[in-house]
Amino acid sequence: VSGPQAAFGGRAGFGRRPALVVVDMSVGFTDAASPLACDVDGALAAIARLLAGAREAALPVVFTTVSYGRADEIAARAFLDKAPALRTLAAGSRWVEIDPRIAPRPAEPVLGKLFASAFFGTPLASLLVAAGVDSLLVTGASTSGCVRATVVDALQHGFRPVVAREAVADRDRAAHEQNLRDMDARYADVVPLETAVGWLAEIAAPVRAAAEASPSPATAPLP
Amino acid sequence: VSGPQAAFGGRAGFGRRPALVVVDMSVGFTDAASPLACDVDGALAAIARLLAGAREAALPVVFTTVSYGRADEIAARAFLDKAPALRTLAAGSRWVEIDPRIAPRPAEPVLGKLFASAFFGTPLASLLVAAGVDSLLVTGASTSGCVRATVVDALQHGFRPVVAREAVADRDRAAHEQNLRDMDARYADVVPLETAVGWLAEIAAPVRAAAEASPSPATAPLP
Amino acid sequence: VSGPQAAFGGRAGFGRRPALVVVDMSVGFTDAASPLACDVDGALAAIARLLAGAREAALPVVFTTVSYGRADEIAARAFLDKAPALRTLAAGSRWVEIDPRIAPRPAEPVLGKLFASAFFGTPLASLLVAAGVDSLLVTGASTSGCVRATVVDALQHGFRPVVAREAVADRDRAAHEQNLRDMDARYADVVPLETAVGWLAEIAAPVRAAAEASPSPATAPLP
Amino acid sequence: VSGPQAAFGGRAGFGRRPALVVVDMSVGFTDAASPLACDVDGALAAIARLLAGAREAALPVVFTTVSYGRADEIAARAFLDKAPALRTLAAGSRWVEIDPRIAPRPAEPVLGKLFASAFFGTPLASLLVAAGVDSLLVTGASTSGCVRATVVDALQHGFRPVVAREAVADRDRAAHEQNLRDMDARYADVVPLETAVGWLAEIAAPVRAAAEASPSPATAPLP
Numbered sequence: 038v039s040g041p042q043a044a045f046g047g048r049a050g051f052g053r054r055p056a057l058v059v060v061d062m063s064v065g066f067t068d069a070a071s072p073l074a075c076d077v078d079g080a081l082a083a084i085a086r087l088l089a090g091a092r093e094a095a096l097p098v099v100f101t102t103v104s105y106g107r108a109d110e111i112a113a114r115a116f117l118d119k120a121p122a123l124r125t126l127a128a129g130s131r132w133v134e135i136d137p138r139i140a141p142r143p144a145e146p147v148l149g150k151l152f153a154s155a156f157f158g159t160p161l162a163s164l165l166v167a168a169g170v171d172s173l174l175v176t177g178a179s180t181s182g183c184v185r186a187t188v189v190d191a192l193q194h195g196f197r198p199v200v201a202r203e204a205v206a207d208r209d210r211a212a213h214e215q216n217l218r219d220m221d222a223r224y225a226d227v228v229p230l231e232t233a234v235g236w237l238a239e240i241a242a243p244v245r246a247a248a249e250a251s252p253s254p255a256t257a258p259l260p
Numbered sequence: 261v262s263g264p265q266a267a268f269g270g271r272a273g274f275g276r277r278p279a280l281v282v283v284d285m286s287v288g289f290t291d292a293a294s295p296l297a298c299d300v301d302g303a304l305a306a307i308a309r310l311l312a313g314a315r316e317a318a319l320p321v322v323f324t325t326v327s328y329g330r331a332d333e334i335a336a337r338a339f340l341d342k343a344p345a346l347r348t349l350a351a352g353s354r355w356v357e358i359d360p361r362i363a364p365r366p367a368e369p370v371l372g373k374l375f376a377s378a379f380f381g382t383p384l385a386s387l388l389v390a391a392g393v394d395s396l397l398v399t400g401a402s403t404s405g406c407v408r409a410t411v412v413d414a415l416q417h418g419f420r421p422v423v424a425r426e427a428v429a430d431r432d433r434a435a436h437e438q439n440l441r442d443m444d445a446r447y448a449d450v451v452p453l454e455t456a457v458g459w460l461a462e463i464a465a466p467v468r469a470a471a472e473a474s475p476s477p478a479t480a481p482l483p
Numbered sequence: 484v485s486g487p488q489a490a491f492g493g494r495a496g497f498g499r500r501p502a503l504v505v506v507d508m509s510v511g512f513t514d515a516a517s518p519l520a521c522d523v524d525g526a527l528a529a530i531a532r533l534l535a536g537a538r539e540a541a542l543p544v545v546f547t548t549v550s551y552g553r554a555d556e557i558a559a560r561a562f563l564d565k566a567p568a569l570r571t572l573a574a575g576s577r578w579v580e581i582d583p584r585i586a587p588r589p590a591e592p593v594l595g596k597l598f599a600s601a602f603f604g605t606p607l608a609s610l611l612v613a614a615g616v617d618s619l620l621v622t623g624a625s626t627s628g629c630v631r632a633t634v635v636d637a638l639q640h641g642f643r644p645v646v647a648r649e650a651v652a653d654r655d656r657a658a659h660e661q662n663l664r665d666m667d668a669r670y671a672d673v674v675p676l677e678t679a680v681g682w683l684a685e686i687a688a689p690v691r692a693a694a695e696a697s698p699s700p701a702t703a704p705l706p
Numbered sequence: 707v708s709g710p711q712a713a714f715g716g717r718a719g720f721g722r723r724p725a726l727v728v729v730d731m732s733v734g735f736t737d738a739a740s741p742l743a744c745d746v747d748g749a750l751a752a753i754a755r756l757l758a759g760a761r762e763a764a765l766p767v768v769f770t771t772v773s774y775g776r777a778d779e780i781a782a783r784a785f786l787d788k789a790p791a792l793r794t795l796a797a798g799s800r801w802v803e804i805d806p807r808i809a810p811r812p813a814e815p816v817l818g819k820l821f822a823s824a825f826f827g828t829p830l831a832s833l834l835v836a837a838g839v840d841s842l843l844v845t846g847a848s849t850s851g852c853v854r855a856t857v858v859d860a861l862q863h864g865f866r867p868v869v870a871r872e873a874v875a876d877r878d879r880a881a882h883e884q885n886l887r888d889m890d891a892r893y894a895d896v897v898p899l900e901t902a903v904g905w906l907a908e909i910a911a912p913v914r915a916a917a918e919a920s921p922s923p924a925t926a927p928l929p
Binding site (some may be wrong): 045192193 | 267268269270271272273295296335338339341342343344345375376377380381404405409412413415416418419420421434435438439441442445446447448
């Protein structure tokens with residue numbers, strides 16, 4: 038090992054079949070009236086482009102939302118004690134709905150979660166395995182919270198995580214930048230949005246070709 | 261919610277019965293000759309004090325070490341690709357042994373792990389549940405890597421994490437500081453070493469009193 | 484080891500603080516019109532007694548229900564292929580509601596799950612840890628399916644599982660009996676209903692005494 | 707749903723890329739002198755054939771062994787209390803070594819575990835994901851213990867489990883047969899050994915063809 042460059046921050050590379058996960062882009066994180074609001078303007082536009090690309094490539098798309106019902110308070114007590122603002126995310130309220138500007142389609146799972154990682158206490162890993170996925174394009178909010186926890190868990194579960202820089206958002210600029218550096222050094226390839234869009238387009242190309250050669254591609258079931 | 265202070269960074273408080281986890285204080289992270297070396301001088305001294313306190317209080321003590329055998333390369337490939345320096349940690353080498361200055365006792369588990377979190381792919385959560393623990397005092401290295409991943413997972417598993425500031429170490433000062441801020445805002449109470457030492461002493465007091473009233477306390481099995 | 488009696492089937496014993504889990508007693512498993520129906524008459528009565536006992540002792544009570552929305556079909560495909568009758572359990576239908584004869588109270592979690600174990604892909608373990616539980620009284624249906632999978636996982640997570648024999652149900656008598664034998668040999672103490680009722684009453688006694696000594700115990704929050 | 711045949715026991719089908727897992731075929735389960743001994747004569751021969759097939763097809767092969775060191779007793783206490791015979795499996799003893807008649811190759815992982823499922827507290831799921839596997843051929847002992855627990859967890863993690871009937875063993879005939887029925891009804895395709903051998907041969911065919919067309923196939927790295 039000849040230096041810090043060689044020790045950390047290697048390129049893990051993209052997989053052959055990614056899924057796109059949109060972490061916690063619920064109104065509670067995207068509406069300026071919420072105590073949890075992040076600076077999401079750029080991220081919303083970036084995520085919309087990635088959603089279009091993933092759907093064209095017929096790749097799995099998964100959303101997550103943090104949501105607390107009355108009966109969830111036992112399990113999540115320590116988290117709620119640390120971050121009381123999370124109590125905003127009451128089950129059934131508009132705060133836990135995915136921002137309508139990037140609304141999920143009916144067949145796209147919206148996984149409820151109580152904690153930071155999209156994998157924890159949810160069937161996300163099972164879903165990705167059953168869908169034959171080998172990598173995870175992670176987007177959403179916040180960079181220094183649920184996005185990072187999801188990236189760490191993706192790697193731990195055996196999936197190669199990729200973060201599109203413009204598609205993640207935070208409410209604290211210093212935390213945003215340091216967490217991007219941490220993730221890029223150890224866990225994920227942090228890449229420009231255009232790189233991620235290009236990757237999805239490459240995967241979509243044969244799908245589009247097959248669709249053009251066939252009369253009714255729209256009826257094909259999701260994988 | 262009246263401001264950022266109220267929104268994040270609440271005090272989750274200590275539990276009644278913590279365990280002490282010493283994350284990755286193997287020679288590969290403590291010896292300056294390693295490409296993974298962290299600035300551990302202060303942390304080694306701090307951990308030694310916490311080990312003494314936890315042992316006097318008869319609390320569970322657990323060590324972790326990252327170690328890769330030839331057959332682990334499949335599972336950990338993406339992590340090894342991102343951080344090639346991890347290949348230093350060859351199973352059976354001195355790099356994966358816990359630093360002798362804070363050596364484990366024979367009944368104290370040393371859990372091998374392949375990834376960042378001490379919980380992932382290990383029986384740590386089962387051990388803590390079986391030992392009747394409700395909180396986890398997290399120490400070790402690196403602050404911005406395996407310590408943080410362990411703190412996030414502790415909270416997710418239902419344990420209250422506490423970080424003793426002087427007992428965690430990193431190789432990058434900015435990452436160290438930002439990750440302490442992130443953990444304190446969302447996941448753990450980050451406290452001065454003396455506060456953690458005092459907490460353990462409080463728990464030890466009745467244990468010591470019982471020992472003084474009884475002829476052979478040293479023979480009592482660990483919980 | 485002197486014989487099979489010594490080799491397996493030891494008494495693991497009760498814990499000091501159990502939770503009660505009611506596995507999959509939704510209409511889809513309790514209504515004779517469902518292809519998944521089990522012989523639940525005795526179990527419903529037994530569970531009602533255990534619910535009363537657990538509530539009097541102020542112990543955590545958790546229900547589970549298997550429920551599939553359109554977007555869950557990716558994750559659960561292999562399970563749905565093996566047991567097509569599971570498709571009965573459509574999200575939002577009456578089949579996934581807990582049988583009204585043993586209806587949950589508002590603060591009692593009803594965890595949705597896609598698979599057999601109540602722990603898998605759910606926050607059950609976190610909930611039990613946060614509630615300070617050390618053991619799990621497992622009831623519900625079916626004995627040879629989700630009950631057994633939950634018992635194995637309870638033990639693996641560090642909780643002592645106990646099965647009240649009359650409070651579990653199946654649709655196949657031979658499978659029911661063999662699975663009770665398997666669980667009792669390896670994983671759980673399988674005990675008569677009266678033993679479990681007595682255990683809860685013992686825990687309830689000081690709770691009741693405290694309530695009688697205090698004017699408004701009912702307002703105390705759940706742990 | 708027209709009858710029990712339609713309700714359960716569907717054929718989930720094989721995957722495109724299985725891994726082979728050999729569960730707990732350590733001396734402690736295969737030597738008649740052990741209190742844990744199973745009737746393994748047929749299973750050893752069957753597993754040897756499947757190992758040959760999986761290696762020829764360049765598929766991942768994983769072994770597991772249950773092994774308890776002094777420090778593992780906290781985590782596994784409830785299991786050891788239920789099945790005291792498990793104490794035979796002392797870390798470092800010959801009882802925890804894989805039976806030499808089906809010895810692992812150096813690059814084949816031997817995962818240590820404390821509990822029943824090969825997935826629990828181990829990096830097995832991460833390994834399978836990183837290896838691009840979609841299904842799991844489960845073999846070993848005992849049918850009614852660790853094999854079944856592994857099969858349930860494979861399905862839950864999103865992998866299609868297949869059991870080769872002659873390649874699993876138990877010490878109790880009734881338990882063996884009932885657990886095969888339970889697994890085939892709900893979780894796995896239980897198939898004759900020859901079917902599994904044929905499946906591996908099909909996968910091996912193009913691998914063998916490529917090897918014959920290339921001068922030094924033996925140097926290809928494991929997936």
